[in-house]
Amino acid sequence: MNDLRNAFSNQPLSLTATSALRQDLRNYALQNLPQAMVPSRFVVVGQLPKLPNGKVDRKRLLQEAQTLQDVEGTPQNTHQPPTTPEEVQVAHIWKDLLGTQQIGIEESFFSVGGNSLTAVQMAARIREAFGVAISLRELFEAPTIREIALRLGTGSQQVLDQARERSVTPEMLLRESTLPDDIQITEGLKPAVQGLPGTVLLTGGTGYTGAFLLRALLDRSEARVFVLVRADSDQHAFERVRQNLQSFDLWRPQDETRVLAVAGDLGRAYFGLGRSTYERLAEEVEMIVHNGALSNYAQTYTYLKPINVLGTVEVLRLACRQRIKPVHFVSSLAVFPVRKGQERFPEAPLSDPFGVIGGYQQTKWVADRLVTEAGKRGLPINVYRPGQITGAQQGGQASTDTFLNAMLKGCIQLGKAMHFDVTLEMVPVDVCAAVISHLALGGQHHGKVFHLTNPRQVHWHDVVQMIQACGYPLKHTDYLEWYGSLTSALQQGEENELARYLVLFGDQAPSPDLGESGSAPVYLTGQLQDALQGSGIHCEPMGVALMQTYLKYFESTGFLPARTGEDADAALSLV
Structure with a gap:
């Protein structure tokens, strides 16, 4: 040393x-x-x-x-001392909470040691010191002493809020959904392969849905599957794919000869690949299943755009290189506007971005529209819009890295669930994978949109009742009580899965990103039902039995503590 x-x-x-x-x-x-x-x-x-x-x-x-x-040492050019009384007092609170003596007013709270838990504590200290409530969303979006001090003054809060919205304007979404001119079906391209493809490119294969899609593609065909993975090398990429499948008990020894991992980056031009590798994919791939995306409701459109939007452009560009490749795009029901009351949404191309709120939702809207535009130019495409993807109906395997599952665990940790007048489409991941792989490999449907829903649309209140019936004691409370309990628990240093999503909860109500109270959308599924005739694919209605399957899996992995007591014994007999 x-x-x-x-x-x-x-x-x-x-x-x-x-x-x-x-x-x-x-x-x-x-x-x-x-x-x-x-x-x-x-x-x-x-x-x-x-x-x-x-x-x-x-x-x-x-x-x-x-x-x-x-x-x-520590760079000195980041340290600008406080100059106003508000800045001095906020700096004092920071130093006391973080145990440091030197903090510049332009430094981010999170870059000098802060985290979600200390952010809650800081909000409480500022409220005590100034008598002004600074929301956790404001702290995440303006995490410097200078910006917080400005918000404690008058007239600045509204301006800063508007400047840091996760969403962009509908007019910008329409501009963003313009497909580049070079994505065209041109003379000299080899035609699309008829019948079952011999090679498939899968994006998002190291994610949760991607793992089940890869398993379904391998089981339902003899195709080799290229999987685009962010990694240091092809071998590292392969290990990531294998470990992901193993984590959900989906890996089979014979997969080693059919899974071809490619180290690349969906968010870079030409996937960041060398020319020879890119041209090899362009020549060999016969079909693309585009599932890759960042699914973070707490992030902005700008942050998510490189992967969710520009990555889709790169997929469409590859599909028009050397050989025509049908593209099967995994979109989302989140592409639709959120409004009060009942509204019916057909299985049809998107046209209206007004009312689509949130960075993730908007990037999926733009990507959905880009794929449709490529279809108008002659590229064979299908668009699949699933609801909230939940655990497998066979086995219960589920991702712990989704907002919905964080919400379930966070409420169980609190012992409370908020009243929230929204409906949910909860679709098992293995059903989604079976539907997409069946229709993609069948090759009989092109230019179609399919809504993947559950036979039973459930209200948030129904979800809470299912959890209660499965042996977890939850008290249903109004939002203010629930939010107060959550922030109080975090201020006292308790762990809660929702800490990383605090930006989505305001002092008075949840963020509009999470839905509009009183909305009751109806997603039409006629095209999907016709296409699945005779397939044998069945989606189990969302109910207590399926919820029990999910909770048992979460207990087996340690994501949730084991239930105890008479209620738990009664609940365990449900499955």
């Missing part, structure tokens, strides 16, 4: 270069990541220490990084 210190302290040019590199990295992170994800420190090491097996020695790396941080 002393040698490491001496090497850097005796090389001023090296210190200058690493300082510049750190600043470049910080600037890049600020431009491409939300504030809460920007690292608080960047430490440059000469080389990565390795273990005898060639893997990175993480323990030694942390030790060396800490040593270098001590040598290099």
Whole structure:
């Protein structure tokens, strides 16, 4: 360690270069990541220490990084001292909460050690000190001393709120959904393969839905499946795919010869691939199932656009290269506007973005429209719009990284569930995978839109009652009581799965991103029902039995604690 210190302290040019590199990295992170994800420190090491097996020695790396941080110190150009009384008082609260003595008014709360839990505590301290309630959403969207101090004044809150909305305007959505001119069916392209494809490209294959889609494609055909994966190498990509399948008990030994992982990036031009690899895909792939997307309701349109929108453009571009490739796009029922009352939505192309709220929802709207536009230019396409994808109806395997499951766990942790007048379409992931793979591989339906729903549309109140019937004691409360309990629990240091989604809950009501109270959408499914005739694919209606399957799986993985008592014994007899 002393040698490491001496090497850097005796090389001023090296210190200058690493300082510049750190600043470049910080600037890049600020431009491409939300504030809460920007690292608080960047430490440059000469080389990565390795273990005898060639893997990175993480323990030694942390030790060396800490040593270098001590040598290099903390960049001083980020520290601007407070100048107004409000800034001074907010800075004092930060220092007390975070245990640090030097904080600049332009530094993000999350880059200097703050997190969701301390954000709640900070909101409470500011309310006590100033008598003004700063919402958690405001803290996430304006996490600097300067911006918080401005919000404590008059006239600034509305302007800052509008500047940091997750959504963009409907007019911008219409502009964003213009397909580039080069995505065309041109002369000289090989025609689309008739019958079952021999090769398929799957995006999003290391996600939850992607795992079941890959399993279904492998089981329902003899095709080799290329899986585009963000990874350091093709081998690393393959390991990610295999581990993902294994995590849901979906891996089979014979998959090794049919899964062809490709290290690439959906959010980069030409997937960030070298020319030879890209042209190989263009030549060999005969069909594309485009499932890849970032599904984060708490993020902005701008943040999600590279993957969800530009990634879709790249998929369509590949589909028109060398060979015509049918594209089967996994969209979402979230593409529809949210309004009070009942509204019927047909299985048809999108035209109206007005009322579509939220960064995720809007990126899916634009991508859905782009795929439809490619279809108008002659590319064979299908669009699938599932509801909220839940655990498998066979086995209960479910992702713990969805908002709906975070909501279920968060309410169970609180022992309370809020009143929320919204309806949900909860569709099992294995049913979604079976439907999409069946229709995609069948090749009989092109230019169609399919709504993937559950035979039973459920109200949030129904979901709460199902959880209660399964042995978890939940008290149904009004929103203000529920929100107060959640923030109070976090202020006291209790863990809650909803901490990372606090930005979606306001002091008086949930964010419109989560739905409009009183909305009752009806999604028509006639085209889907006709296409599935004779397929044998059946979706189990959402009810207590299916909820019990999901909760048992969550208990088996440790996501939820095991139920105890007489209510639990009675609930366990339901399945």
